[in-house]
Amino acid sequence: MTTSSTRGLLQATGLCLAFGGVKAVEDFSFDAKPGEIVGIIGPNGAGKTTVFNLITGVYAPDKGSVVLDGIELTGWRQDAIARQGIGRTFQNIRLFKGLNVLENVMTASDPYAPYNFFSAILALPAKRAADRQAAQKAREYLDLVGLAGMEDARPESLPYGLQRKLELARALAIQPKVILLDEPAAGLNPSEVREFIDLVRRLHERFNFTIVFIEHRMEVVMNLSHKLFVLSFGKLLASGEPEAVRRNPEVIEAYIGEEE
Amino acid sequence: MDYIYSILTLTGITMIGVMGTYMVTGLTGQFSFGQAAFMAVGGYVSAMLTLKFGLPFPLVALVGSAAAMLTGLLVGMPTVRLRRDYISLVTFGFGEAIISVLNNSAQLTGGAEGLVGIPKRVDLPLVIVSVVCCLFLVACYKNSKYGRQCLALRTDELAARSMGIDVNRMKLVTFLFASAITGYAGVLYAFYSQYLEPGYYNWTVSAEWLIIVFVGGINSLTGAMVSAVILTSLPELLRFASAWRILIYCIIVLLIINFRPNGIFGDWEISRLWKKRKPVQGGLP
Amino acid sequence: MLQNIFFGLSLGAVYSLVAVGFALVFNILKFSNFSHGGVMSFTAYAGYLAYIWIFDGRISGSVMFLAVVLTAAVAGAITAVGIERVGFRRLRRNQAPVIYYFISSITLGILLENIITIFASSNFYSYPVFFSSKNIEILGMSFSVADFVTLLFSAAALAILLFVLYRTKLGLAVRTVSFDVNTASLMGIDADRVVMATFAMSGALGGISGVFLGMNYSLYPQLGQLVVKGFIASVIGGLGNITGAVIGALLLGIVEVALIGMVGSGWMPACVFVIMLVFLLVRPRGIAGVIVQEKA
Numbered sequence: 009m010t011t012s013s014t015r016g017l018l019q020a021t022g023l024c025l026a027f028g029g030v031k032a033v034e035d036f037s038f039d040a041k042p043g044e045i046v047g048i049i050g051p052n053g054a055g056k057t058t059v060f061n062l063i064t065g066v067y068a069p070d071k072g073s074v075v076l077d078g079i080e081l082t083g084w085r086q087d088a089i090a091r092q093g094i095g096r097t098f099q100n101i102r103l104f105k106g107l108n109v110l111e112n113v114m115t116a117s118d119p120y121a122p123y124n125f126f127s128a129i130l131a132l133p134a135k136r137a138a139d140r141q142a143a144q145k146a147r148e149y150l151d152l153v154g155l156a157g158m159e160d161a162r163p164e165s166l167p168y169g170l171q172r173k174l175e176l177a178r179a180l181a182i183q184p185k186v187i188l189l190d191e192p193a194a195g196l197n198p199s200e201v202r203e204f205i206d207l208v209r210r211l212h213e214r215f216n217f218t219i220v221f222i223e224h225r226m227e228v229v230m231n232l233s234h235k236l237f238v239l240s241f242g243k244l245l246a247s248g249e250p251e252a253v254r255r256n257p258e259v260i261e262a263y264i265g266e267e268e
Numbered sequence: 269m270d271y272i273y274s275i276l277t278l279t280g281i282t283m284i285g286v287m288g289t290y291m292v293t294g295l296t297g298q299f300s301f302g303q304a305a306f307m308a309v310g311g312y313v314s315a316m317l318t319l320k321f322g323l324p325f326p327l328v329a330l331v332g333s334a335a336a337m338l339t340g341l342l343v344g345m346p347t348v349r350l351r352r353d354y355i356s357l358v359t360f361g362f363g364e365a366i367i368s369v370l371n372n373s374a375q376l377t378g379g380a381e382g383l384v385g386i387p388k389r390v391d392l393p394l395v396i397v398s399v400v401c402c403l404f405l406v407a408c409y410k411n412s413k414y415g416r417q418c419l420a421l422r423t424d425e426l427a428a429r430s431m432g433i434d435v436n437r438m439k440l441v442t443f444l445f446a447s448a449i450t451g452y453a454g455v456l457y458a459f460y461s462q463y464l465e466p467g468y469y470n471w472t473v474s475a476e477w478l479i480i481v482f483v484g485g486i487n488s489l490t491g492a493m494v495s496a497v498i499l500t501s502l503p504e505l506l507r508f509a510s511a512w513r514i515l516i517y518c519i520i521v522l523l524i525i526n527f528r529p530n531g532i533f534g535d536w537e538i539s540r541l542w543k544k545r546k547p548v549q550g551g552l553p
Numbered sequence: 554m555l556q557n558i559f560f561g562l563s564l565g566a567v568y569s570l571v572a573v574g575f576a577l578v579f580n581i582l583k584f585s586n587f588s589h590g591g592v593m594s595f596t597a598y599a600g601y602l603a604y605i606w607i608f609d610g611r612i613s614g615s616v617m618f619l620a621v622v623l624t625a626a627v628a629g630a631i632t633a634v635g636i637e638r639v640g641f642r643r644l645r646r647n648q649a650p651v652i653y654y655f656i657s658s659i660t661l662g663i664l665l666e667n668i669i670t671i672f673a674s675s676n677f678y679s680y681p682v683f684f685s686s687k688n689i690e691i692l693g694m695s696f697s698v699a700d701f702v703t704l705l706f707s708a709a710a711l712a713i714l715l716f717v718l719y720r721t722k723l724g725l726a727v728r729t730v731s732f733d734v735n736t737a738s739l740m741g742i743d744a745d746r747v748v749m750a751t752f753a754m755s756g757a758l759g760g761i762s763g764v765f766l767g768m769n770y771s772l773y774p775q776l777g778q779l780v781v782k783g784f785i786a787s788v789i790g791g792l793g794n795i796t797g798a799v800i801g802a803l804l805l806g807i808v809e810v811a812l813i814g815m816v817g818s819g820w821m822p823a824c825v826f827v828i829m830l831v832f833l834l835v836r837p838r839g840i841a842g843v844i845v846q847e848k849a
Contacts, residue, residue: 064430090432102427106419106487106535115420118413119432125441128412129405135412142413162535182432297652346834353585353792354833356655357784364781365826372819471778475659482656511670518664525657526643 016075017042017218018094018186023062023072032058034242035072040186040235045212045219047233047250051262055242056222057099060188063220064096065089077185091119095184097175099191099222103163109174110159113146114139116181149177152214153207169200173207180211189221193228205231230254238262273392279500280395281456282477286496287406287489288450289477294486295415296439297422299356302343302363303450304473308466310336310451311458312370312377315386318459325389329455336451337444344443348436363471370466382465390460398456402449403493407539409445410489418442476514479521485531490538495531556694557810563700565806566707567769570762571783572790572798573711574755579793580731581751584654588640590780591665592632592756597763597772598669600625601678609681618683622706625760633756634749636661645748662777669774679771680764703765710761711799714754718795727751731793785829791839800840 016039023036033055040046048056061067063074065086073082081089090096104112121142127135150156153173158166163174172192179187192208193201205228212219223229229236229250236253238245240262246253253259285307292300314332317323323331347358370377377383409415421428421435428435458464480499484491503513524531571593578586603624608617640657684702688695718724730737730747738744762783766776783798786805790797808828812821 066426066429086426086429087432087434090430096430098427098430102424104420104427105423107416107423111416111419115416115428115431115433118417119434121413123413125414125445128414129409129445131408131411139412178431299652299655346830350833350837351792352652353655354788354837356585357781357788358830358833360781361785361822361826361829365823368819368822372817372823472663475663478656479660511667514663515667515671518660518667521660522640522657522664525640525649525653525660529647529649529653 016040017044017077018063018220019075020059020063021073021075023059023074024070025058025062025067026070031242033062033069036239036242036244037072038237038244038247040218040220042185042218043212043216045208045221045232045234047229047236048220048222048239049224049229049236050239050245054239056239057190058242059239060096060190060220060222063089063188064094087119090182093183093185094188095179095182095186096188097172097179097190097192099194101168101171101175103171103175103178105162105164107163108159109150109155109161109163109166110143110146112163112174113149113178113181114142116178116183117142117145146181149181150174152180152211153177168195169197172196172204176207176211180215184217186218186220189219189223191222191224193223193225201225201227204228208232275501275504277390277392277395277460278504279497280392280399281453281460282480282500283399283493283496284402284453284456285450285473286477286480286492287402288446288453289474290481290486290489290492291406291409291442291446291449293478293481294489294492295410295418295422296442297486298352298439298443299478300359300443300446301356301471301474301478302359302361302366303446303477304469304471305359305363305366306336306340306447306450307454307457307473308366308370308464308469309339310454311464312383312454314455315383315458315464316376318387319383319385325459329452332455332458333448333451336454337448340444340447341440344440344447348439348443359474360471363469363474367466367469377466378464380466382463384463386458386462386464388459388462390456395456395460398452402452403489406449407489409442414438414441472514476517479517483517483520483524483531485533485535487530487535488533488537490536491531491533494533556696557814558807559696560700561807561810562803563697563703563806564769564810565786565803566704567762567765568782568786568806569799569802570707570710570758570765571780572786572802573714573783573795574758574762575780575783576787576790576793576795576798577751577755577758579787580795581727581734581748582641582645582654583793584651584658585784585792586658586755587655587780587784588636588658588661588665589633589755589759589783590777591662592629592636592759592777593763593766593780594669594774594777595632595665595763596625596629596756596760597767597776598673598678599628600760600764601680601767601772604681614683614685617681618702621680621683622761622764625764626757627760629756629758629760629763630753631756632665633752633759636756637749637752641748642745645744662780666774666777673772673774677771677773680768683768699768703768706761707765710758714758715795717754723747723750785825787839788829789832789839794839797840 019039021037023033025033036059048059050056062069065084068083073080076092076094081092104115121138123135123138147159150159153176155170155173155177163171166174193204196204233250236250237247238253238259245262246256246259289303292298310332313335314328317328317331343358343362347355371380417433417438421433421438425435480496481492483499484495499517575586575589600621604621608620612620640661641654644653644657684698688697718727726742726747729742730744734744766779770776782805786802787798789804790801809821809825812824816824
């Protein structure tokens with residue numbers, strides 16, 4: 009990356025959001041530099057997913073701003089933000105059940121596919137070529153996460169671990185500058201978790217994108233993240249190097265208080 | 269023979285109408301209760317142009333479909349961004365509104381007595397060719413980037429948006445295409461039956477189309493077409509009274525919803541028969 | 554003028570019964586229950602059958618009216634519970650997507666309508682004249698007795714409903730379930746029973762509105778399609794909100810009567826459609842509703 013490494017690629021400043029009277033997120037700021045892997049942790053209900061929803065435009069913040077690569081995205085529509093280069097996965101996997109595995113990944117390039125309505129309904133050569141290319145690319149992403157050979161399967165028929173990988177491949181396929189992973193290791197068994205950590209490392213080395221992830225598993229958090237932000241009751245509790253954060257008494261307090 | 273001929277023709281026209289419903293419901297997951305109204309627009313516009321100005325059939329067929337599409341734009345623009353429940357309401361209201369307009373502009377449309385004297389321009393061969401052409405267009409649409417984005421947003425709008433899919437635009441484009449196709453079905457009907465009356469287009473027709481799509485399986489165009497043929501022609505051949513026919517439809521639908529929620533065909537498409545043999549080639553048709 | 558407003562209010566009162574019956578089910582299962590229309594036609598006929606088979610010749614006038622309304626309400630409650638059993642119970646067990654409920658409800662509505670068509674063969678029947686005097690004079694203006702009774706009865710029915718919802722244990726359970734079915738069942742509420750009770754209440758309201766509609770328009774199998782008025786009213790009021798539904802329905806009644814005066818009954822549906830479209834554009838969540846946000 010050529011962008012100056014001191015400036016954040018993704019910068020959220022002073023995010024606030026209340027549902028009715030409940031403050032879900034209060035004055036939360038964080039930033040991620042190009043190529044950085046940032047973890048967001050915190051007890052259940054601390055507002056982590058809400059932060060993702062604010063960044064990706066599912067909710068508009070009451071206050072605060074989100075800037076990606078110098079462009080302010082606050083108040084943009086969700087799909088426009090995605091096209092600007094923020095990909096994401098979901099805590100409770102959300103695949104497209106009406107489409108097969110390959111098509112799930114192809115949806116990433118569909119918003120840009122270079123053919124018009126008439127080429128589509130007449131299956132003109134332009135459309136065929138573009139779709140073939142898109143399928144080829146999608147297959148590469150499936151290869152990367154280890155789903156080669158399963159193109160025709162129905163996503164809901166895959167085992168849980170593979171569904172997570174498919175969702176990851178789908179998010180990668182939009183070629184994001186920043187990828188947000190919401191509890192990517194939830195529901196995986198210990199060997200799958202290790203495999204997952206390796207996979208993320210490999211992908212990160214290859215694409216060198218910025219990763220922001222929410223996670224409860226300390227193994228994943230300590231292994232992957234360069235920087236940690238701790239959320240508690242919608243507020244920033246601590247941030248910094250993973251080791252330092254782990255020893256922070258306030259953080260320990262917040263976690264023990266939750267009796268996890 | 270004439271009887272069979274007319275059943276086949278009407279079945280063909282119904283198939284085209286069902287294609288429109290399939291797109292709106294099967295692809296984008298919306299329920300249109302006013303789909304038959306687009307048929308009315310197509311039929312009335314083309315018939316009136318012929319009767320008043322003597323324009324040739326191919327031209328009025330085109331204008332009729334285009335008029336249906338324009339009406340679709342009017343209804344679709346404000347509604348695509350609303351909750352799905354609202355879309356059924358708006359399309360329903362639209363259907364009623366169209367019928368009330370047709371009934372109340374008697375000097376133009378013949379009002380409740382109907383529009384008579386439309387020349388016969390449609391016969392079975394033309395309907396068959398039309399079915400094949402429309403089916404080709406719709407199948408290609410389903411297999412294109414449009415179809416994929418629609419199916420994505422049908423299962424999960426939020427996830428679809430997170431992939432950069434412009435959900436509202438996709439819904440609108442599909443809605444317009446469906447309106448045009450349905451309008452064309454209306455043109456065919458007008459120039460086949462030579463007589464139009466507003467009462468023919470009420471919401472039960474739209475509901476019947478929905479049921480047909482549902483019985484076939486909302487994920488399968490093949491299923492929709494097969495069930496259109498069976499559910500339209502069989503009761504006619506067996507000469508059921510229409511109330512009994514609908515009664516039987518309803519019972520079938522209830523059974524399917526409860527015991528086979530994906531419809532008879534699930535997501536099976538006939539194109540898989542020849543897709544299977546070749547190694548996968550870019551997921552193209 | 555005042556007479557017209559009054560007429561509109563009484564029409565709106567009937568719509569409000571429809572809309573509230575509609576909103577009750579929406580509240581709990583979050584789908585637009587079109588089978589409600591089927592319940593309305595069905596009960597209107599049930600009331601009529603009770604009149605010719607049982608009550609005719611034994612009672613008359615307002616006693617007859619009460620008997621017919623009560624029969625219809627009970628029939629409505631039973632039909633609605635049956636509908637829930639056939640159409641929605643299994644879907645809830647399978648956690649089916651909302652569109653299935655929707656299709657199921659439409660199908661049931663059409664089914665009921667066609668059962669009636671088969672047995673009543675689309676003939677028109679009408680209720681007897683329940684009230685001997687047609688009009689009453691107040692302050693020099695005459696109001697129709699039937700309108701007056703409609704208004705009074707609808708208000709009473711809604712009052713009873715509100716009492717049940719906000720002052721009884723059952724009502725509390727209903728409100729809890731409408732907040733979140735899963736949590737409610739975790740807390741030990743028998744969701745099946747509550748859903749059944751809700752359908753019964755909604756069906757009873759449907760029955761009463763069926764009789765009023767039958768009095769206004771005579772009986773025909775498609776009577777239940779007037780459920781759309783209830784739908785429009787609850788959209789204007791905000792889906793699932795009961796107060797909103799009532800306000801929306803009264804507004805709709807007044808607007809319809811006004812429109813009939815201005816453009817005639819033929820053009821009225823087209824005008825109502827345009828008004829509704831504009832309303833949805835300006836305020837999609839309805840008068841009182843809140844936007845239902847998908848969970849991420």
